[in-house]
Amino acid sequence: MKDLFYYVRKLRQIAGGRLYLNMFLILLISLLEGIGLYLIIPLLGLVGVFQGDMGGVPLVSHLLELLRSWSWEPSLTSVLILFVIIVGGQALLTRSQSILNAAILQKFIRTLRMETYEGLLHAKWAFFLRKRKSDFHHVMSNELGRVNQGTFLFLQMISSLLFTLVQIVLAFWLSPVLTLTVLISGGLLALFGRRFIRKSKSIGEQTSELSKRYFAGITDHFSGIKDIKSNRLEQSHLSWFSRLSGQMEENFIRFGRINALSQLIYRLSSVVLIAGFVFLALEVLRTPAESLLVVVLIFTRLWPRFISIQTSSEQLVSNLPAFRTMRQLQQEYEAEREMTGAVSAAVAPRLHMQEGIECRDVDYRYDPSSAEYALSGIRVFIPANRMTAIVGKSGAGKSTLIDLVMGMIQPERGEVLVDGRSLKDQTQLMALRNAVGYVAQDPFLFNESIRDNLKLVAPEATDEELWAALEFSSSDDFVRRLPQGLDTVIGDRGIRLSGGERQRIVLARAILKRPSILVLDEATSALDSDNERRIQEALDKLKGSMTVIVIAHRLSTIRHADQVIVLEQGQVVQQGGYQQLAQESKGTFRQLLNYQTGSSL
Numbered sequence: 001m002k003d004l005f006y007y008v009r010k011l012r013q014i015a016g017g018r019l020y021l022n023m024f025l026i027l028l029i030s031l032l033e034g035i036g037l038y039l040i041i042p043l044l045g046l047v048g049v050f051q052g053d054m055g056g057v058p059l060v061s062h063l064l065e066l067l068r069s070w071s072w073e074p075s076l077t078s079v080l081i082l083f084v085i086i087v088g089g090q091a092l093l094t095r096s097q098s099i100l101n102a103a104i105l106q107k108f109i110r111t112l113r114m115e116t117y118e119g120l121l122h123a124k125w126a127f128f129l130r131k132r133k134s135d136f137h138h139v140m141s142n143e144l145g146r147v148n149q150g151t152f153l154f155l156q157m158i159s160s161l162l163f164t165l166v167q168i169v170l171a172f173w174l175s176p177v178l179t180l181t182v183l184i185s186g187g188l189l190a191l192f193g194r195r196f197i198r199k200s201k202s203i204g205e206q207t208s209e210l211s212k213r214y215f216a217g218i219t220d221h222f223s224g225i226k227d228i229k230s231n232r233l234e235q236s237h238l239s240w241f242s243r244l245s246g247q248m249e250e251n252f253i254r255f256g257r258i259n260a261l262s263q264l265i266y267r268l269s270s271v272v273l274i275a276g277f278v279f280l281a282l283e284v285l286r287t288p289a290e291s292l293l294v295v296v297l298i299f300t301r302l303w304p305r306f307i308s309i310q311t312s313s314e315q316l317v318s319n320l321p322a323f324r325t326m327r328q329l330q331q332e333y334e335a336e337r338e339m340t341g342a343v344s345a346a347v348a349p350r351l352h353m354q355e356g357i358e359c360r361d362v363d364y365r366y367d368p369s370s371a372e373y374a375l376s377g378i379r380v381f382i383p384a385n386r387m388t389a390i391v392g393k394s395g396a397g398k399s400t401l402i403d404l405v406m407g408m409i410q411p412e413r414g415e416v417l418v419d420g421r422s423l424k425d426q427t428q429l430m431a432l433r434n435a436v437g438y439v440a441q442d443p444f445l446f447n448e449s450i451r452d453n454l455k456l457v458a459p460e461a462t463d464e465e466l467w468a469a470l471e472f473s474s475s476d477d478f479v480r481r482l483p484q485g486l487d488t489v490i491g492d493r494g495i496r497l498s499g500g501e502r503q504r505i506v507l508a509r510a511i512l513k514r515p516s517i518l519v520l521d522e523a524t525s526a527l528d529s530d531n532e533r534r535i536q537e538a539l540d541k542l543k544g545s546m547t548v549i550v551i552a553h554r555l556s557t558i559r560h561a562d563q564v565i566v567l568e569q570g571q572v573v574q575q576g577g578y579q580q581l582a583q584e585s586k587g588t589f590r591q592l593l594n595y596q597t598g599s600s601l
């Protein structure tokens with residue numbers, strides 16, 4: 001419940017005075033509805049349904065007295081006009097209140113969506129390493145929708161409660177004994193309904209769990225669709241999907257059943273109550289027929305509200321797990337927020353590295369509870385404006401070292417310093433980030449045109465600059481051959497391009513940012529030897545003006561590196577010039593060279 005109250009407080013902050021205006025309108029509408037109902041009595045009196053004096057009916061007698069003091073004797077026409085004005089006014093107010101309600105709710109959801117997205121984007125990389133991507137899809141779509149629905153239900157419940165309260169006060173004025181009888185019955189009903197609420201809560205938890213699994217599954221399956229198709233794994237995935245869909249169906253049906261059962265019980269109890277209540281009024285309390293009619297009128301409207309409060313409560317508690325999931329995620333990303341304080345990527349200066357990056361006795365492990373370190377005792381220096389290559393077998397820790405050097409993750413022990421200044425300093429970290437151009441092995445492209453993808457990092461770049469960057473990455477030829485050239489839309493994650501073409505576009509994008517540090521993580525692995533040679537030549541030209549850090553399995557790529565760092569099981573085992581390491585016959589580097597057919601010294 002405390003998660004719900006957190007969001008309700010948030011709703012109050014976001015909606016401000018409009019939330020109170022909303023509630024005031026609800027109250028006014030309820031009051032008008034009550035008065036509209038009351039007017040039926042003089043109306044019935046005037047058309048002759050009730051004979052005799054209307055003065056015996058509380059409230060109505062007060063109203064009649066007031067009207068007579070203004071020397072106004074109600075006629076059928078005047079009462080009908082009043083009736084139309086009141087009911088019409090209520091309808092108009094209801095319309096405005098509905099619009100206000102929608103506006104409050106939508107602003108609330110937009111704010112929540114923006115906050116979550118912004119918070120996620122600014123969380124540290126380590127946070128994403130621990131989480132599943134599908135959990136974010138799940139929260140941003142499903143759970144946000146449930147929070148939306150839950151908040152709407154909460155507002156609806158408050159309005160129902162207010163309405164009920166007004167009607168109870170009016171009914172109390174008419175007949176305290178009968179009202180108390182109905183209230184006690186309502187209380188008993190609420191007590192009885194607690195078991196339905198408990199069951200709804202547990203179903204809500206199941207719903208959260210199942211939808212999380214659903215999102216995780218479909219994200220995985222469609223990311224690996226090529227593997228699934230080429231290895232004929234369709235059937236096993238289909239069985240998984242069918243099982244999960246069945247569980248989801250069952251869960252919804254269970255909720256539907258509980259809802260239907262509770263409604264049945266409330267409806268049956270209401271008819272029994274009304275019958276007993278009319279009997280009590282007429283036979284025991286001898287209530288006048290006019291008063292009884294009003295009370296019956298009020299309660300036939302009031303009782304459905306009790307039911308709707310109960311049903312809304314069941315639905316609300318079934319959505320509570322979504323509030324908890326959202327809140328937990330929010331607490332996690334807030335605790336791991338990057339760029340704390342006033343430093344943001346946009347305002348931090350851009351680093352012009354003079355000396356280099358130093359890792360000073362760095363240890364790092366992905367899982368603090370495990371004894372396995374991905375890197376340990378790392379002591380390396382990456383000089384500015386030189387090319388440094390990082391090599392090693394798969395799993396040796398190359399990508400982890402790059403992540404540390406870029407400040408994406410923070411060492412458990414030791415320090416990473418840029419020009420002698422620690423990356424613990426947020427300003428230095430952001431300045432470094434602004435200066436890095438990074439190309440991953442599986443580069444990311446948006447489903448936009450090549451121009452849009454390139455301009456992402458340099459919105460002001462001219463076509464000339466775009467072509468120069470494409471030329472650098474040897475992609476100008478193939479882009480010119482595309483039907484729409486720079487304006488060709490490249491498909492989801494760039495799948496309309498070959499792996500090598502994608503790598504080259506992303507390299508062009510990294511260069512366009514004019515980084516002072518260029519980091520290439522297996523960035524040329526998909527290239528043919530001709531294109532690789534051309535890129536290697538282009539990188540050679542950068543020497544002296546840009547710091548280049550390269551991970552390459554194909555050792556021919558790093559032939560011109562100024563420094564090679566060799567990693568093995570998370571430790572630096574060799575460090576030095578390419579030729580120097582190639583000469584060390586017992587070293588790991590020589591071993592790696594020997595593995596590669598056709599490699600020569």
Ligand SMILES: Nc1ncnc2c1ncn2[C@@H]1O[C@H](COP(=O)(O)OP(=O)(O)OP(=O)(O)O)[C@@H](O)[C@H]1O
Pocket residue numbers: 129366367374392393394395396397398399400401
């Ligand atoms: N997100 C992660 N969570 C847990 N362990 C990880 C994670 N990423 C890497 N590791 C582990 O850390 C170690 C180093 O991984 P890393 O990716 O740095 O190696 P690598 O040398 O870049 O490998 P490759 O050449 O295959 O890309 C490996 O043992 C790996 O299993």
